[in-house]
Each structure stands twice: as structure tokens, then as C-alpha cells.
Amino acid sequence: MSMTDSQLFNTACDAMKKAYAPYSECYVGAALVCDDGSVYTGCNIENAAFTPGICAERTAISKAVSEGKRRFTKIMVVGGKDGVIKGTFPPCGVCRQVLREFCDDDFEVMFGVSEDNIEHHTMKEILPFSFSSKDM
Numbered sequence: 001m002s003m004t005d006s007q008l009f010n011t012a013c014d015a016m017k018k019a020y021a022p023y024s025e026c027y028v029g030a031a032l033v034c035d036d037g038s039v040y041t042g043c044n045i046e047n048a049a050f051t052p053g054i055c056a057e058r059t060a061i062s063k064a065v066s067e068g069k070r071r072f073t074k075i076m077v078v079g080g081k082d083g084v085i086k087g088t089f090p091p092c093g094v095c096r097q098v099l100r101e102f103c104d105d106d107f108e109v110m111f112g113v114s115e116d117n118i119e120h121h122t123m124k125e126i127l128p129f130s131f132s133s134k135d136m
């Protein structure tokens with residue numbers, strides 16, 4: 001049985017609570033759904049040296065790919081200052097490019113604000129004119 005969008009929202013919120021964000025105090029959570037229905041979560045993990053920090057979306061995709069998953073259908077992203085969700089928290093440019101490596105144009109990207117306030121987008125919408133393996 002696959003998760004509903006509202007269940008996915010709550011899963012991403014649980015992941016957000018695990019964020020290590022002592023510098024920005026922005027807590028972000030992601031829940032990535034594989035084509036077999038399995039879900040991998042991620043949170044942002046900051047670092048005193050800043051550059052080694054990683055976003056929630058890339059944490060989730062790294063967990064999934066390292067477990068052998070490469071085909072994904074959708075991702076839910078939530079976030080907010082001090083872990084309080086006040087609006088959408090869209091993926092950064094680096095995460096969009098990393099998602100693009102494994103996700104097609106119709107991959108669903110959801111920005112969750114609450115269980116019943118979820119924005120639906122596609123890979124193509126959030127990263128138009130993208131560079132991918134198809135261009136190599």
C-alpha cells in the first residue's frame with residue numbers, strides 16, 4: 001500500500017525533527033518515494049565548516065541510492081526556521097540537479113505546508129532546460 005500525500009507530509013515532518021541545523025536553525029525534512037513504494041527520508045546536516053553540510057533532499061537520495069534504489073516517483077519537502085513550517089521550502093539548485101540525475105521530467109516534487117496544503121510540481125517545472133545524462 002502506498003502512502004498518501006498527507007502521510008508523506010507527516011513522514012517528512014518526522015525527518016525534519018532530526019535535522020542538525022545549529023547554524024541556520026532552518027530545519028528541513030524530505031521523504032523520497034521509490035518506484036517500489038519504499039520511502040527514504042532525509043534531514044539537513046550542517047557543519048561548522050559550512051561546505052560539508054548536506055540538504056535533506058540529498059540525504060534522502062543518498063540513502064536510497066546507497067541501498068540500491070535508483071527509480072523514484074516523488075518527493076515531499078518540508079522546512080522552516082526553528083522547525084516551524086510557515087510556507088513552502090523549495091529545494092536548492094544543487095538538490096534539483098542531483099534529483100535530475102535519477103528523475104525524469106514527470107517526477108513529482110511536493111512542497112508541504114500542512115496536511116491539506118501541499119503544492120504539486122514536476123521535475124521539469126523546478127529545473128527547466130536541465131542538463132542530464134540524456135545530454136551526454
Ligand SMILES: [Zn+2]
Nearest residue numbers: 055091092095
Ligand atoms: Zn539542497
